[in-house]
Amino acid sequence: MKSAVITFPGSNCDRDMHVALNKFGFKNQMVWHNDNELPKSDLVVLPGGFSYGDYLRCGSMASKSKIMQSVIKFAKSGGLVMGICNGFQILVESGLVPGVLLRNKYLEFICKNVFVKIDNKDNPYFKNLDKEVFEFHIAHNEGNYFCTNDQLKEIEDNNQVAIYYCNDNGKTEEKFNPNGSLKNIAGIFNKKKNVLGMMPHPERMIDKSLSGEDGSLFFKNLINNIK
């Protein structure tokens, strides 16, 4: 299985994602933002970081970079595109998934483990996962998901919410929401569910010596689903 990770100026989780994808069997290739064409890939990943310093709205500059034309084309043709953290912000800014990501509710960067609930499994990312509550890691300043009421209705009608913040029992109450996201939303699909944007970093949880191993479950399952 081939994957591609895009490096924008200011990306800083590109190497971590590269390491994780290779570890679980992908043949990953790094792609420079200024390239025109994507290499042939089964999965394209927009990694975390601070593309263009996030000096405008997070992700907005990157969403206009050269390679994004190809990424958007690839996504529209049904290719799998996953954006993590800053990658999620880029997806939102390019209009590949609905909504926006605002500054965290308490106006502070948050780096910690959180529990997330994944019960939406009719898609290539989460199909066959045999549990619902995962411990993932977040590290962001702008992860406060927001959209209009109309958008929310559409998102919910289409079953596009991918991941919710919750507690270790899977309760998705406001008190388990680390950043003020609407409805505890931590990740969102596009309508066709081939594009996934999420704030948590599964690539930081791929080894028992790190923050945990639930990321490994995610990647192992993902490659099996794509095969």
Added chain:
Amino acid sequence: MEVNEQIAIDHGLKKDEYKKICDLLKRVPNLTELGIFSAMWNEHCSYKSSRLHLKKLPTSGKKVIQGPGENAGVIDIEDGDAIVFKIESHNHPSFIEPYQGAATGVGGIMRDVFTMGARPIANLNSIHFGSSQHKKTKNLLRGVVHGIGGYGNCMGVPTIAGQTSFDSSYNGNILVNAMTLGLVKKNKIFYSKAAGLNKPVIYVGSKTGRDGIHGASMASASFDEKIEEKKPTVQVGDPFTEKLLLEACLELMAGDSIIAIQDMGAAGLTSSSIEMASKGNLGIELNLNKVPCRESKMTPYEIMLSESQERMLIVLENGKENIAKKIFDKWDLDFAIIGKTTNTRNIELYYDEKQVACIPINTLVENSPMYDRKWKKTKLPKKNLIKKEEFKKFKIKEVLNKILSNPNVCSKEWIWQQYDHTVMGDTIQKPGGDSGVVRVHGTDKAVAATVDSSAIYCWAHPLTGGKQVVCESWRNLISVGATPIAITNCLNFGSPEKEENMGEFVECVQGIGEACEYLKFPVVSGNVSFYNQTKEIGIKPTPSIGGVGLIKDYQQMITMDFKEINNLVLIIGKTEGHIDQSLFARNILNEKNGPPPEINLFNEKNNGETVLQLIKSNLVRSAHDVSIGGIITAVSKMCIKGNIGIEFDKPKYFMSEIEYLFSEDQGRYVIEIEPKNLKKVESILNKNSVHFDKFGKITDKNMIINGKTKVTIDELKAYNTNWLSNYMN
């Protein structure tokens, strides 16, 4: 403008220093030249008050590849790998403008590390604020934390450990010390020594602006009521550009184009160009019209003294200009050939085709002033006589609550949750432990790092305090299973022109030197920050020590959380009941006098090496050193982290429970072992003549003291975790 004595004084030079400049040049300098002298001769750049004493520190050892004198120190971690590391202060700017001051401190230290060819793999910081009651403290703390996070998070380098303290002596001068570790191949280390004639001198990175002019001079003076006017001397950071600069430099360094490289830190283009030429015994010629400027009509004076961030100066091999330019173009960074190396041993500056400065480099470096300042020795204070009955009136649980929630002991999670501590995917011990630990990417090795200071002890008796900080750093490395290798130091003091402050400096340095020598724990880099003083009030002497150690197999790393019910807990090292200068004495008895706990270097080394031997023999399940707050504070934190309880009795010593549990004797550790290993552990401890107490047993969820006092884990957590977040919100 004609230069005269008054202008020199306005530049922070002394009368006799100005006279010396005129004598060396055999003429009156012009304004640009005077600016260059003031930048090179200020305390921050010239170490004129400290040089004499720093020379006495041990700086070499089997593992030392590069000691002080370069951008950072370098140590060998085997297999062809090396760690580059340094700590630096950014105190003065952070007090004036906390966000930018702290951010650019972090940016500056990372640049020092990647200038040497190393990719930064971990950041640490030691930050000190005034009393929590002081009106400025909250905003300064928030600004500094946001600044450190803002820069480090964007760079994608994990912040893995740190230290935060509060003390009213920092009310008018906070301290922000930032430390970075980088990883490099031993045969790919880059230095700042220029070599060869007519080699192109290249400027890369951000454009030069008017920010930070005279930053280093500002950092070499005390504050007064006009500090707000100094805001323009604080640099403004751009971590995004630094991230690009990092990647571009490392890409260029993969080839063989670079002869020498130096970041433009304090005193900007002035010190970077002069240092490279000076180390290579060369001259340097710069055409200032070629320097990329952010603002129009910048004068030679401003260009030379700007401290705009994210800039580097490189001496290239001839003919490599195009290769280099292509890389910096790719990363959208400025690239300009601004001069060349010469054989004149002068720095010559040209602007609009006119020579605007010409100074022999040796006058700026070798002939810079050096002072043997007067200093006053601090006598060891007399011990306080505290009557045994005094201790009986305290209830342990109440005291424990006060100690665990003390601002200097309580959990700093509110701070480190704002730092990305897991990016790069190798952080195996997060902040909140004894040391932060990161794996050496793709290997079985890991590097541990800690930053420590004990201003109270240093203030009470600088010589003992200096030794103590080094020992604490050593213990924190051992507690995670790392073999200590070397340290970097950041020496924060008041005015060297005051005998008391200078005495604190001299004796702290002496103490640091003695401990480093004995423990074979050399100093490989560091910096000195004097004039941490507002009007007449100086800070408590605060040397920050950054220690680095190696864990050969990262699976053997130890954490402090208690692991398993029924395991045994031992206290390694002897408890003498030293209460003076302890948290208990100062905060509960309200007794601020007396000597700090004594340091016995023999015990320190023996206890530490023995604990390390136990860890390496897989006999230790968890470990933590005993520091401020004493045994019970250490044990409480192990319970909190492990979410598990302990039952213990005070061993039959001739001292009260309070003295046993809250005293701050040095050289002690708490370790958890499995009952089946007790014999083996005892025999190793006995063989090495290490004193230990069989202290207690791990239990379900309460701390039970002498079978009578019960504290639940939830109570311990409540005492320890809430203070800071409540204070900030």
